[in-house]
Amino acid sequence: MLFKHAEALAPQAAMPGQPVIDHMLQFARGQHERGKLAEAQHGYRAVLAIDPANAYALHLLGVAHLHNGEAEAAEPLIARSLSLGLGYGWALANHGAVLVRLGRNDEALAVLDRALRLEPRLAPALVALGNVKLALQQYLEALSAYDAALAVSSALPEAWSNRGNVLRALNRPADALISYDRALALTPNEYATHLNSAHAWRDLGQCDRALQAYRTALVIRPKTVDVLLACGGVLQLLGREEDALACYDEILEANPHDVAALYNGCVVLDNLHRYDALLARCDRLLALEPDHALAWLGRGNALEGMKRHADALVAFDSALARAPGLDAASNNRGVALHLMARHADALESYDRALAAGPSAELYWSRGNVLQQLGRHDDALDSYEQALVSPTDTGHAWYMRGLSLQQLQRHAEAITCFQRAQELDPALFTAQAAEAFCRLLTGDFAEGWRQHENRWRDPSIARHRRHERQPSWSGDASVDGKTVLLHAEQGYGDTLQFCRYASLVAARGARVILEVPSALTQLMESLHGPSEVVSMGDPLPSFDLQCPLLSVPFAFGTQLDTIPSSTPYLQADAENSRIWADKVDAAARPGTLRIGLAWSGNPAHNNDQNRSVPLEMLAPLYTQHASFFSLHQFVRERDAQSLQDSGLIHFGTELKDFSDTAALVNALDLVISVDTSVIHLAGALGKPFWVLLPGVPDWRWLLEREDSPWYPQARLFRQQKPGDWEEVVARVARQLANRCAS
Structure with a gap:
């Protein structure tokens, strides 16, 4: 677009060697059009060495600097070309584009107004006008300018791309993607467009598509920090915490002091309950930024996870000293005091935090402390208060659901857990809460099905065993097969669900039961297993495997089909x-x-x-x-x-x-x-x-x-x-x- 009207230049005064200069300009311009910016700049400077006042060479050298991302160098060259009489609309449009890039928006508007008075349908000027309106957050006017430019020519990738940015800003990400696709059809390797397209997919909750677009941007510009951070964020939304951590670690390999990557890594390690690593990373971050309140919060969470309640309390106090309104620190401080059996102090901590503003989580935690203090009516009042707290996040809806459960309003609680998942698909605690609430209310069909989603939670999935072996979910025949049933959680769950071993054996399977060693001898009395193995000991070969807490789902257990015959274990x-x-x-x-x-x-x-x-x-x-x-x-x-x-x-x-x-x-x-x-x-x-x-x-x-x-x-x-x-x-x-x- 920047050369379109070059032939309209006013003839310059003839000087010795003009044909040579014209030839040199034509050659440099050809290099420029082929994207060989260094060669083009060399050619323009050669012209200026002969003719320092050559407006055309000055202008195009400025444009080459602009294309090379050097707006500061471009502006004086283009401005001088205009002072030498280069007053055409296209030249003014280029000057406007440079001024927009420099953030000199008022000057840009004045220049672009002059350009459009000369040529009202000058597409480059309209695009630059859209850019300055976008920078000023005047989105409807920006959209109008881009549409006017595209009405002149649809082959304007910058206009399509920035039009997409306007539509994203107007909360129309689906429409934005249409514009980005048009831009990419014209310039398939444009980094910024791929990046913004990824943002739009993320806005729509299409995290897989967003991740694909971010990775394409990384192919174009490898190891770009902002894109790696965005990739990590999307991977966290997808529940792929380990992969997200790898993105943040890649940033830290190149720059160990990158605060954003350090902090995001802390969030992942907290979610993974890797408390030793979390403590070490929080300390790295605090060494760089001692007043980073969220790093103090993460440090407190790490110490709390390590059962170092008193040390955690110090960290939470440090977080609140730097960010008094940090609800999570107030809540976790109260939890630490609660676990230290300092219930009155915990209540005081929650009340002080609530004085700053309502919070569903704080009210819920306060209710739990009031229970411990024997103030049962006050506890119920606190749960009621949780219901009127702001509920604009997934976590707030989750806490509201927990409060409704304490109030015995389980159907409403399920609705809250569902809303929490809609707002935050990676809030796995809400998924588990809905599953357990359905089971609690006797909805076994849906409850068992949703309970199978527990493996999406990284904190649970990291403890999963035998997942690479073929699993059994009840549909396939097990007649003549060897099936491994293995303990998954606590002793109580194993004692309760081992009863299903005889039902699997009744379907013709040879059953191997893997349990904690403390239960092995007792489980030898169980009817059904051909062999009982302690966890950690070598296993015989098997065809299929199923965790014990998935066996009720495999059998489609309902209230009236629970295998309730007892005893099924015998003391030696x-x-x-x-x-x-x-x-x-x-x-x-x-x-x-x-x-x-x-x-x-x-x-x-x-x-x-x-x-x-x-x-x-x-x-x-x-x-x-x-x-x-x-x-x-x-x-x-x-x-x-x-x-x-x-x-x-x-x-x-x-x-x-x-x-x-x-x-x-x-x-x-x-x-x-x-x-x-x-x-x-x-x-x-x-x-x-x-x-x-x-x-x-x-x-x-x-x-x-x-x-x-x-x-x-x-x-x-x-x-x-x-x-x-x-x-x-x-x-x-x-x-x-x-x-x-």
């Missing part, structure tokens, strides 16, 4: 005799023998809602019965209570689940919070009572005192979130009746 006979003798020797004559368990795995993500201090069960163990601790180890907080309680505690004599099974076998009843001991008792066919929080684990369902998984179970549920006192009082009354009878 000799071990049972030994432990029966121990129980006989320790029990009070003529009394019921009752096993108690009051806490589960401290690392469980719901431990604070399902575990209780031992002293809270005093209304039970002070009754006329013989009470046995079913714990191998007790927490420090319970050590004195255990010593004062009179419970019979065998401690480390319980070497594994085989010993615990033999002990349970010698008892009349097990009373426990929701932990693996309950599933052990259920698998052995032993009567048990389970104390459940207001929102229990999905397997206990809602509003029932029995369990379709264990016929001998009796469920005691909280009536208000966190109100264990009322539950224990109810259990105590029933136990008193049982003892009296």
